[in-house]
Amino acid sequence: MAIDYEKEMGSATVEQKFLYESGNEMAAYAAHQINYHVMGYFPISPSTEVAQFLDTMKASGQHDIMLVPSDGEHSSAGICYGASAAGGRVFNATSAQGYLYMLEQMPVQSGTRMPMVMNLVCRSVSGPLNIHGDHSDLYFALNTGWPILMCPDPQSVYDMNLMAIKLAEHAKVRLPVLVAMDGYFTSHQKRRVQAFANREDVHKFIGPQPAGYDDALDRNHPVSIGPYMNEPDYINNKYQQSVAMYNAGEVFEEIAKEFGDLTGRHYPILSQYRMEDAEVAVFLMNSASEIIKDVVDDLRARGIRAGSVSPNMIRPFPQKQIAEALRHVKAITVGDRADSYGAYGGNMVNEIKAALFTYGNTTTRVISRIYGLGGKDFYAEDGHHLFRLAIEAAETGRVEVPFDYYGHNPGLPGSEPKRTLKPLPFDKLKSGLIAVDKDPDTGKLKVKIPPLRSLTAKPKRLSPGHGTCPGCGIFSGLELFFKGIEGDVVALYHTGCAFVTTMGYPYSSHKSTFIHNLFQNGAATMSGVVEMFWERKRRGELDHLGLQDDFTFVMVTGDGGMDIGMGPAIGAALRGHKMIIVEYDNEGYMNTGAQQSYSTPIGHRTSTSSIGKTQQGKKTQHKDTPQIMAATNVPYVFTGCEAFPQDLVKKAAKAQWYAQNEGLAYGKILSACPLNWMSEDALGTKLVGKAVDSCFFPLYEVEQGITTITYNPEEKEKRVPVTEWLKGMGKTKHLLKEENAEALRSFEEEVERRWVRLKAKHEHPDL
Secondary structure, eight states, X not given: OOOOHHHHHHHOSSOEEEEEEOHHHHXXXXXXXXTOSEEEEOOOTXXXXXXXXXXXXXXXXXXXXXXXXXXSHHHHXXXXXXXXXXXXXXXXXXXXXXXXXXXXXXXXXXXXXXXXXXXXXEOOOSSSOOOSOOSTTGXXXXXXXXXXXXXXSHHHHHXXXXXXXXXXXXXXXXXXXXXXXXXXXXXSOOEEEEEESOHHHHHHHHOSOOSOOOOTTOTTSOOOOSOOOOTTHHXXXXXXXXXXXXXXXXXXXXXXXXXXHHHSOOOOSEEEESOTTOSEEEEOOTHHHHHHHHHHHHHHHTTOOEEEEEESEEESXXXXXXXXXXXXXXXXXXXXXXXXXXXXXXXXXHHHHHHHHHTTOOSSEEEEEEOOGGGOOOOHHHHHHHHHHHHHHHHHSSOSOSEEESSOOOOOTTOSOOOOXXXXXXXXXXXXXXXXXEOTTTOOEEEEOOOGGGGGGSOOSBOSOOOOOTTOOHHHHHHHHHHTOOSOEEEEEESSHHHHTTEETTEEOBSSOEEEEOGGGHHHHHHHHHHHHHHHHHTTTTGGGTOSSOOEEEEEEETTHHHHTHHHHHHHHHHTOSOEEEEEEOSSBGGGTOBOOTTSOTTOOBTTXXXXXXXBSOOSOOOOHHHHHHTTTOSEEEEEETTSHHHHHHHHHHHHHHHHHTSOEEEEEEOOOHHHHTOOGGGHHHHHHHHHHTTSSOEEEEETTEEEEEEOTTTTTOOOOHHHHHTTOTTTGGGGSGGGHHHHHHHHHHHHHHHHHHHHXXXXXXX
């Protein structure tokens, strides 16, 4: 199925050039040529690269797009909506849970008719967690009121992105448009691609931004956007939106014809391959639709009249075109890469059945198969299987199994996961060596810990063999923290490095009860666990377990989890649940490829705060999460570091006491990330120690509202310049250059300002 590039170039009327890029790269390439005003974004695999590529291009001065890093996908959707309401061109990209987190905003954008373009890099929806490509997120988009364009390869990603903005802004449409590609199949696989050689030709094709939009910044024409609306106004609004959606199908065909005349690449609303006399057919979308063409050719060579259909647009659904294409087809197998649970088939098969019924076709047999979930590869032999189903139905005139999954298996008898790690013995978890007492005069806790070597007898709560990178500081820090925790623990981990490196079904490194939930909802989930424990205990339902002491409930977060998860964490704090939130801070969204988070310090290099002639790393200061949590008036907040182990173990013991007796405790542990800090694997403890000695990461606690510095490098005469910490990491070496002196000075001044304020709080308990 090789593309005849020379033929296509020969029919083009606009100058083009060849590139060798992936789908994500081509989405970014199209966006930079369009030169959108604003992109609000949040990293999530596999769409993260789109923002990364745009950031790299911006650092080198290739576009003027304002890239706005948000605190979560719900926020990024709000940024995009606001930017659209303010009259500019807007772009975004997301995947899976990120799209679902946005979902509330999607009908708002379309219902108020605010154009924008968003790339959905399709990925499996949790749970369980899977980051690979299927269409389970895409199917949630079907009822949001966004026209949806489909992309089987990187070439179509580029082309559809150019057509999408023109479609979104058309006077008959005025809707936000979704461009969908398959995660990892299309987003990451490189292909030879043609692109407009000149940005001027791109702008000539898409045209100037139309006048007449609601513009919140037009002071001469104040507007009300998104008012409360009663019946019949609401139904009138929805009718107009519906008309606009069906208009989008007609307008797309007009735009696609214009684009085809320019480039030689034609996109009918429904792509048909050898369907002119087909008796059996297969319907597939996006990347698999290209593979099935080879199967069609093979079957045709055997004398079987086979064909395939694939939509380039699924909203509006090409109902009439489907019915016409299948008019003489005896049987068709429809492959859905997501299930519509309980509907006896995925969304596409049921829409195809509706199309056939609507146009009076009661003879074509339709077989439904759910395939390729969780990124399961689709090969030619799988295509032959789908065709065999259609051939059998065509020959017999009946469908034996109308709906089923394809590619699954029940597993081998006796091969179910077996426990390989014995539960941790309670008597060894509760060493009795750590003593915590409350001072009746001050109300503060006094902690006595033995020499750390005596605590090595306590078993590790994580077994060896987890998959962290060499030198990762997450588990050295967490293990120290857990040495200070006595007795049984129920742990919840946010999505992040600490989760994905310890849990790969059917294996687990966790020796005690473990729960996972997504970044934005971990604290709320653990709140539910905590309250259920206490309620079941009150009702006597746990008496049979012979609990000697109460559980300690610990939520582990990191990799930017206190950005997207900040709201639920504050909610849990304000409700006062008896639990611990412990954050490992590695200064970025490391599990998705080292994008900047709010914990990334100013000037530090990440994959979305690139180094170039127009920018030198992150532009804003880092978030002071412990101070934010302290402001919620929880009984205990602390910072810790593996370079000061006794300090961390003592604080863990305090956190446990408060979590079992009074309410929520929060702790932040600085964790080295050699891979993304660009530092030597063996230097993690030394690096985080210098971060403490430079006062960038001071060690302190806020107990019952009173701040105490637990290690003062100035008093110990061990304080070092911030540059001593920075020079140990490749991500910050640019800050030591003369041309970045201003950024370095800003960072040093902020470190000093926070340190001085912290000392003032330490010296004056009322602050």
